[in-house]
Amino acid sequence: MNTNQDGLIDANELWRYLHNNQPHIQYQVQRLVVKHHSEWLKDGMTTLWQTALNEQAGSYPELALYNNEYINKLVWMKDVQEIRSSEALWHMHPVVFLDSLGERNGNRIPCSFCQSGIEIKPELLIHCFGISSEKADLYAPLLTNSFIKYDINNCLRISHFLGQIGVETQMFTKFREGFYYTDGDRLWRIYYTQLNLGLSRRFPSYTESQRKQYTKDHLVRNEDELAKTLFPSDYEGMNYRGRGLIHLTHESTYNSYKEYSGNEVISNPKMLEEDPVIAVDSACWFWSKFANINPLADTDNLSEVTYKVNTAKLNITTRGEIKNLTFNYIKQNNTGCIK
Known part of the structure; x- marks a missing residue:
């Protein structure tokens, strides 16, 4: 100016x-x-x-x-x-000032690009994920509050976030990573490194061939035992598999979130899948604080955003499709955005 x-x-x-x-x-x-x-x-x-x-x-x-x-x-x-x-x-515009307060109080997210208010309505979640109105009514305000808290606050950040969690949760139907495999050879190929590490902890004297045979004999069609092997926990019956909207994985990540939030997800990791508030908050924490994905979303870099969430970039096309679906919906229903 x-x-x-x-x-x-x-x-x-x-x-x-x-x-x-x-x-x-x-x-x-x-x-x-x-x-x-x-x-x-x-x-x-x-x-x-x-x-x-x-x-x-x-x-x-x-x-x-x-x-x-x-x-x-x-x-x-x-x-x-x-x-x-x-x-x-010193002067400020009193009506504009009150409007700004109204945007926040009205559950509108001030866009970091242009400050226009983005509203996460249940209709958006139904449009993108095909979920029930009851589930959409539950998650829309939770997402809004966490988006404000963690600066997921423009159309690109929100669209990429919803694109990623749409795939991770299988359209809001799965809040826990599944480990049911029927093919032992395929299971061994997919988790080769982690199975060797996990089974070496459990059976220090086993050779690699014995670890592979154990996988085929005991971990096929045995989801809980496989999860405990891949993501062990000191707490009986617990494991640190992927949970929540963005599937936090590994004890170290769970512990980082516990230290940040105070939520006791180490001794009770199931909180991430069973408590909607924690499921949403942990995902937004991972996105913004742990993995620092917001800058990548600002550049609309689908490949790098996906890598941060899923290093194998599984179903990246679907992630992009949901992202575009969300982005277009926001643009049609929230005016004033410059992007």
């Missing part, structure tokens, strides 16, 4: 950008807190106005007279003892 590079934004520069034909620029200018002399403080006889009124009187005397009377009717600040009439004052 400081077009003459003098280190100050003068009235002409402010006016120019306030009347810019790009809504997102107008939106930002309207939200500036600006220090200047107020028309509510000085009457038409003061130096502040006289130069402009005298110039106007030369060509439009009636207009100058009208403006002088108009200015005098607006003066009230000089009667307020707390206001020093000789100083400029």
